[in-house]
Amino acid sequence: MDQEMTCKELVELVTEYLEGTLPEEARQQMESHLAGCEGCTHYLEQMRQTIFLTGQLREEDLTRQQRDDLLELFRDWRKD
Amino acid sequence: MDAKLDEMTLLNLLRQRDEMAFTQLVEQYHMSLVRLARLFVQDEAVAEEISQETWLAVLQGLSHFEGRSSLKTWLFTILTNKAKTRSRRENRSLVFSDFDDGSAPFEAAPTVDPERFNNTFAENRPDHWSAGSEPASWAGIPEEILLSSETLALLHKTIDRLPPNQRSVITLHDVEELSSQEICNILEISETNQRVLLHRARARVRQALEDYLQAEH
Numbered sequence: 001m002d003q004e005m006t007c008k009e010l011v012e013l014v015t016e017y018l019e020g021t022l023p024e025e026a027r028q029q030m031e032s033h034l035a036g037c038e039g040c041t042h043y044l045e046q047m048r049q050t051i052f053l054t055g056q057l058r059e060e061d062l063t064r065q066q067r068d069d070l071l072e073l074f075r076d077w078r079k080d
Numbered sequence: 081m082d083a084k085l086d087e088m089t090l091l092n093l094l095r096q097r098d099e100m101a102f103t104q105l106v107e108q109y110h111m112s113l114v115r116l117a118r119l120f121v122q123d124e125a126v127a128e129e130i131s132q133e134t135w136l137a138v139l140q141g142l143s144h145f146e147g148r149s150s151l152k153t154w155l156f157t158i159l160t161n162k163a164k165t166r167s168r169r170e171n172r173s174l175v176f177s178d179f180d181d182g183s184a185p186f187e188a189a190p191t192v193d194p195e196r197f198n199n200t201f202a203e204n205r206p207d208h209w210s211a212g213s214e215p216a217s218w219a220g221i222p223e224e225i226l227l228s229s230e231t232l233a234l235l236h237k238t239i240d241r242l243p244p245n246q247r248s249v250i251t252l253h254d255v256e257e258l259s260s261q262e263i264c265n266i267l268e269i270s271e272t273n274q275r276v277l278l279h280r281a282r283a284r285v286r287q288a289l290e291d292y293l294q295a296e297h
Contacts, residue, residue, distance in 0.1 A: 006207035008200075011192045015279035019260070039214035049218055050286040053226060053235055054254040059111050066128070070106050071099070073132060077139045078097045 005033040010040050014047050087151045095142050106135065109152065112256050113159050116266075119248045120163035121170070130166055134159040153262050160266045191283030221293060231292070238288040242281055249274055250281035 005013075005026075010033055016022040017030055034041050062070075093101035113134055117127035137158050138145075145154060196213035200206050209215070218226070225231065239247055239255075245267075252263045253274075264274050 006197075007209050008190070008192075008194075008197045008207040011283075012190065012279070015275060015282060019275065021275070037208070039209035042215040042217045046215055046218055046286055046290065047282060049226070050282060050289055051254050053231065053289070054239070054250065054282075054285060055257065056227065056232060057236055057239070057255050059115075060107070062107060062110055066110060067106075069132060070110065070135060071103070073136055074099060074102045074139070077136065078099075 005029045007033075007037060007040050007043075010034075010037075011043060014044055017044075018047065018051070088147070091142070091145070091147070091151065094139070102139075105151075109155055110135075113155065115251065115255070116156060116159055117163045119244070119251060120160075120167045126166065126170075127163075130159060130162045133162055137162075152258075153265075156258070156262070156266055189280075191280055192287075215290070216294075218293065225293075225296070231289075234288060234292050235285060238285050239281075242284060245269075246277050246281035246284070249277040250285065253278055254282070 010030060013022060013026065013030060017027065022030065034044065090101045090105055094105070110131060113131040114124075114127050117130045118124070121127055121130065134155060138155060141158075145151075149157075196210060197207050198205055198210045239250060242250065248267055249263060252258045252266065253260070258266070260271060260274055263269075264271055267274070269277075
């Protein structure tokens, strides 16, 4: 297996890396590459940031209408 | 472990017809259900309907729920089944097999523009970021910009425009934070397919974000 990982290869492995499913050898090669490559380090950081921001898209609050509808649903069910 | 205990407490209270428990649950999960339904049906009102039907099904099925899966999984599974049924009935179903399902030849396609790398046969640093194409650090970008409503709107729009399968996976994984196993069960795809779809979806979102941030600065 090739010793040096290229940037082109690395960018296709970031998801597995972040999910922790990358085989040990590839993981080591990747970290070794990252240690010496600013571009890829930034790419990985960008990916982490992207994932974090995507996680912020969760809307939590119900509208009043939704709340009313659901309470009515519950109370109707409770009656039976 | 704490979350499960909370869940069990809520479920028990719910079985006793406690309204507070129900309120807490809907506050926690209702919007996620609606968002999940929207992966299958276009209409917002229909998505809302399906979500409400799901809550009713949960209430009616309380005595049968054995707790082998988490409440969240149970909720999402019921919703998915209803949404699929509904979308099939309305003939506007997203047939997952018609689109990128995360298998070859889609698998092979690069997720970063090949132009950004030196040629494979270049003498100097082949397949490495070419000069001027290296990704920049975002560390210096202020939080207010990253977390601004404009940025989030861009992310939202980008995800909405993804191919359906990619959109489903990134929504369930990165927005709803379901586990890979749960996602595979809900979407009926393999672990590998799921990961490929997630990879491609994330790459597109990152690219959109990069383009946007670069334009702003």
